[in-house]
Amino acid sequence: MDTPLEIAWHDVEKSEQLETRIRARVDKLHRYFSHITSCHIVVERPHRSQHHGKEFHLRIEVRVPEHEIVISGDPGDRRDHFDPNLAVRDAFDAMERRLEAHSQKIRGNIKTLSGPPQAIVVRKFDGYGFARMSDGQEIYFAPNAVLNEGFDALSVGAPVELTVAEGEGAMGPQASMVRPISAVSLEAERREEV
Known part of the structure; x- marks a missing residue:
């Protein structure tokens, strides 16, 4: 240093x-x-x-x-x-x-994915949450970023698809869009990576 x-x-x-x-x-x-x-x-x-x-x-x-x-x-x-x-x-x-x-x-070692990145919701608080991608990176998301039934319907352990915003916020990398998906979609994505 x-x-x-x-x-x-x-x-x-x-x-x-x-x-x-x-x-x-x-x-x-x-x-x-x-x-x-x-x-x-x-x-x-x-x-x-x-x-x-x-x-x-x-x-x-x-x-x-x-x-x-x-x-x-x-x-x-x-x-x-x-x-x-x-x-x-x-x-x-x-x-x-x-x-x-x-x-x-x-x-320049950033992975390129075939579709939107997928993650699992790992923590959810009043007014924000975090989803962990397969590489271990955690992405912050706010309630207004969650589609479909919204933030309240999202639970810890739920699979989601993310759109990660350019730049980083105060809480680190941030999702501009979070869309709940089925667990089957997430498993199919993981099999394709192997």
């Missing part, structure tokens, strides 16, 4: 054990992209109302030549993020996927 790692602690007491874990995960990021110029991490526990717990949030900003890749918030199951180690694990797993995708894009 050209610039030393920066770790900031907001509304949470600094932990040597957690800092050691974060530094170890940062050291492994070079496996996914060889020239990382800087990395800034914020560990925080935002203030919430009495009805919500205080889950940990991690923001990772990685700068590479001509790009900045950001993982913000808690990209996993929020109930798990009362444990800071799980918040670190989920955030770094997401950053590794993003760095690997960026590296493949630069090398």
Whole structure:
């Protein structure tokens, strides 16, 4: 790294054990992209109302030549993020996927599919969800992107077809269209790939 790692602690007491874990995960990021110029991490526990717990949030900003890749918030199951180690694990797993995708894009190793990409809905929250494609990449989607019966009818584990938007939003790659499909369609696509 050209610039030393920066770790900031907001509304949470600094932990040597957690800092050691974060530094170890940062050291492994070079496996996914060889020239990382800087990395800034914020560990925080935002203030919430009495009805919500205080889950940990991690923001990772990685700068590479001509790009900045950001993982913000808690990209996993929020109930798990009362444990800071799980918040670190989920955030770094997401950053590794993003760095690997960026590296493949630069090398031109992006897969071409015969039709629209297909995925499985892996998480659904109030007002947004995530679908995982066969390569492990997770795509964010908003309710207004879901066709047919809509967002409310979509369940975790449901197969979908996606149209991925150009560029990335705050939550990473984003779908501009999500269309529920049958499980048979998804299995046929997987057999064709083999």
